[in-house]
Amino acid sequence: MSSLTVTLIIIASALATYLTRIGGHLVLSQFRRIHPRVEAALNAVPAAVLITLVAPSLLTGGVPEISALVVAALVSLRSGLMPAFIAGAVVLLVMRSLGL
Amino acid sequence: MKSDILAGMRQSVSVIVSAAPFGLLFGALAVDNGMTVWQAVLMSATVYAGASQMVGIELFGQNVAPWLIVFSIFAVNFRHVLYSASVGRRLTGYSVSQKALAFFFLIDPQYAESERRVEQGKALTLPWYLGFGLPIYVTWISEAWIGATFGKMISNPQALGLDFLLPIYFLGLVMGFRKRALWLPVVLASGAASILAWKFVGSPWHVSLGALAGIILAAAAPLPKVDSSSEGAK
Known part of the structure; x- marks a missing residue:
């Protein structure tokens, strides 16, 4: 390109x-x-688009990648985007450096 | 008027702090995916939408047709249509050109804080709107430049985990929408469809086909109590 x-x-x-x-x-x-069905469809757009960028990692990822996603998801249930992101990144880095 | 500017600036600080890592990360990943420093800055200055910028550079790295990159960014940013429809009603007393300017800055936190201000019974004045929005905008552009400049020095992005930070970030964004109606069915439908499409059709079609599955499900599902809240993620 x-x-x-x-x-x-x-x-x-x-x-x-x-x-x-x-x-x-x-x-x-x-x-x-706006028609309620159009509105329902519009409301679904962000999650529907973004999850497609994550889901295939479940097939291609190894233990560190999948663990990082699981930890990030769990942390985000309790707090915001930033702590979840950092927790996932730390898990990824630590597990990769341990050669898991 | 002066106090509105200052109030907006004060509220912008927490957004600036929490968005900073992503602004820097965007710059670093952009050059890692083959952009020049100035292209990274141009993208932050003109598209000005974090998640879609990340999606864009991810697709730049793969060999995807140009129209599909533009369309994907459009798709990720489509939620702004709702913000626009909702906040447009609040911009009373704005001239046409002031409205046109205000809509350019309509990112997730700008929308959320604007709605919150109206709810508090305060006027959504242009000084407040820009007092809040401009500092976020200026730092966002600076971060792309800093991230891109230093990103070029990173020789082994894999060791730093840069190659897999985006999926973690996107999952965080997805989780941020979990209070919405039909969130879990939509995520499961789109997730499963994207995996199937990735395996049997191929990248990057898993993005559009996967997204379509969840969107159709949401449109076809029995209508819940209408929840017009559209709080987004940063």
């Missing part, structure tokens, strides 16, 4: 992102309310 292509992709992505930030307001100002 050429450097110019990368730059163009970044610019296109920026425009697409801005579209999402202004689009909801532009569309909603035309309608009185």
Whole structure:
């Protein structure tokens, strides 16, 4: 992929992102309310997209990777994103350095 | 007006602190995946959406079609449509160009804090909005530059675990949405579908096919009590 292509992709992505930030307001100002099924689908989008970037690791990952995910998930039940992320990262680094 | 700016700036501090590692991580991973330092800075300055930037560089590293990278970033950022629809009603007294500017800064914490301010009965003024948003924006861009500059010095990212930090981060984000209706069925459906698609169709289609499974499930499920809360993750 050429450097110019990368730059163009970044610019296109920026425009697409801005579209999402202004689009909801532009569309909603035309309608009185969003259909509940559309709203339910929209609410599901972030978790549905993000989990697909994690799930295949269950097949490809070894013991350190899967342990890190399990620990991060458990910690996030009790606290926020940052502690969960750090706990998962620490587990990953320690287990890898032990050669597990 | 001055006190609104200061109130916004004060509230921005905790967001800046908690987002900093990700801003730096983004810069470091961006150069690790073949971007130049200035491209990393450009992406933070123009896309300005942490999770989608991470998704983008992950796909840059694989050999994915350009349109699919743009579409994936669009898909990850699609939640902003809801923020936009919701917060747009609060921007009373804003001119068209002020609204256009405000929407550019509509990241997860900007949305959450804006809704919270309205709930407290305070006006969502432009000075507060930018007092909160601009410091976060400026530090986010600086972090991309710092992360990218120092990231080039990392010769063995595997030893530092950099190759697997993103899935951990994404899982943390997914967990952050767990109070939403249908969260568990959606996650299970999309997770299982993405694994199947990864195995039988191939990357990167596991992203769109997997996501589609959960979204269709949510649209088809019996309607729960409508919960319009859209608190996101950082």
